[in-house]
Amino acid sequence: MLYIIAVAGTLLAANTLSLMIAGWRIRSRQDETPSVPARPPVSIVVPLCGVEQFSRETLESALSLDWPDYEIIFCVADKTDPVVCLAEEALRKKPLTKAMISVGDDRISANPKLNNCVKGWNAASHGWVVLADSNVLMPTDYLARLMAAWRPDSGLVCSTPLGSRPNGFWAEVECAFLNTHQARWQYAGEALGFGFAQGKSMLWRKKTLDSHGGIQALAAEIAEDAAATKLVNTMGLKVHLVAGPFEQPLGRRTFRDVWARQCRWARLRRVTFPHFFAPEILLGVVPPLFLCMSAALISGTSLFVAALAVLCAAYAPELILAARKNWYMSPLSLVAMVTRDALLPIIWMRSWMAGSFDWRGNRMVIGSQGSRLEAGVAGPIASP
Template identity: 65%
Template sequence: MDMAQAFALASGALVATNLASIVIAGLRLDRAGAPPPDLRKTPPVSIVVPVRGIENFSGETLERAFRLAWPRYELLFCVAHASDPIVPLIEAAAAAHPQVEARILVGDDRVGANPKLNNCVKGWQAARHDWVILADSNVLMPPDYIRHLMGGWRRDSGLVCSTPLGSRPDGFWAEVECAFLNTQQARWQYAGEAVGLGFAQGKSMLWYKPMLDANGGIHALNAEIAEDAASTKLVNRLGLKVHLVSAPFEQPLGRRKGREVWSRQCRWSRLRRVTFPGFFGPEILLGVLPPLLLALAAVLLGDMRLLPAVLFVLAGIYLPEIALAFAKGWRLSRWSVPAMIVRDLMMPAIWLRAWLGGAIDWRGNTMTIGTQACELEEAPAGS
């Protein structure tokens, strides 16, 4: 086999791997809006929601949290400072829905360098029920939110969670973020879970509280800078598995700027690099650039024609992505393919950035994430 053939086969292998991941994820996922599994038991649930500042859709996400179709649940909103501008909105939503148990818990528990986990500690300790959901404030909870999470619990589950599904983008950079969240990150996470490599996502995590309390409680999630990475490792040590809901929950995006998308993706990439370096390394092979460059090398070294080789790679990467989004009812627009291309051009730079040190921003918190230690410098609330 000559070098041209080797490059061509390597390019084809990456395209085939991409297609396989989409097929596996497609078989694992339900279409958006699909009903949750039937449940025989509906125990009471505590939902811990760390909040900080007002986001694009805060009014709607708060309203949704108070309208869940579950016999009994409580909402525990955790805020570091009583002066946070989100507090009046929570109070107004709670007053409009007195039938739902809701509390606002104020305090700044510094158990580690993860600001979200610090904010959740008081909620976990105050939770009255055995089943606890840690839910990000920007999750747009459907009425059957709890039912989906509880329906994902199996005999060997240690944790059930959901990836964020980007929706309602306003502007091109929000479309790029949808391309990152949906057919890239969510697709690979569901494909991984389907083959036994499930890992947690911090957006929505359902825990059986007695189980976690018997193994260090919420403080055990401080073992890593990212609570989802610590959750994954803890569950695996217990011989249990991380499972995903049948269909991910929406995260409405609104307006996004390019630097915001860059900063957020660099932060997540750096966290993956620090917490799961063995899985992070191969991420450089994702996207359209690696197979495209290999195909171009095959063209230069052999007698292949340029246009068919390029079209093969582009069609092999993007057509299955489009098909997955269409089949599952995810975001698709005339900007989706350009957004996917921009995403794939960004991915190698983001991957390289993850290997470098330096500070990153985490919702107003300046963080330095290293392989041995992490430092946190918190900004004032509302900044």
């Protein structure tokens, strides 16, 4: 029984330690803009596909940055995509001298987002290039924060998405996944020397990537951020994160939306970094809760007291982190965190099974052994 309690205590201690590291590493959104010694010209490549609830706002944010010299290249695979009209409207409302909409599809991989970025990367005229998702809400100091995170041993600077403005319970659950779970573990991992790229915002020194195969080198993996992580590591460099993650407004989410997205990300992690993904089954409250309840049952102590102690030890530090960093919180946040943790082991087990999902009009197929990665035109229904 003591062994069971020790394992549960170790898991809870690791959970608390990761929250403490993230709390030390991540700056609050209210902090001042970091100072940067130089402000070189920057190209920002933004792949667009379809119109989302906050598309107008996120597009305009990219055109309102406080930076002396930058260009925006909006990339669209299909000229009939309705997002083209929205991008043109944003350019009329927020005119930028160096801004363009580039249309075309270079199919260098099974990754539609990467294919969409190729023309933008090739058209970029500056030595620094940011690949940024269209649903990132860029603050005016977006480029300053990316540049401030660059170090002598950096090969890439990224940001995780910070969920905000959820509408409905399942969007609250998505916030719980993105913020105090995924962002927390990614920042804790980076602080411990295990930096992983995140495709939401990626700052590259263009000559570095071009000298190692160019943007085509990111087609080596099904996910461009996984390929970026491995490529940077082979260069002997590191992936670093911005001091504070950039916001991604969520809007409404359904259970199916959250399930599909989390299963997709879990499968991609499983096939690209299986040795890091396997221990993910130990994350969340379920393993220590199960162990402590088992110990309480064996010893004849109160199951309620044991469960309450575990829940307090797991969630009190998480709620404190969100509050201290001024991240989104509501009366439903705790329930959303519990729901997230209940889903984690199910998603983990589901990720080891073969399946397909619709990703930006392409059906991605991942085999149960991670050996088959295919893409094609998606049908009307794709399994998550």
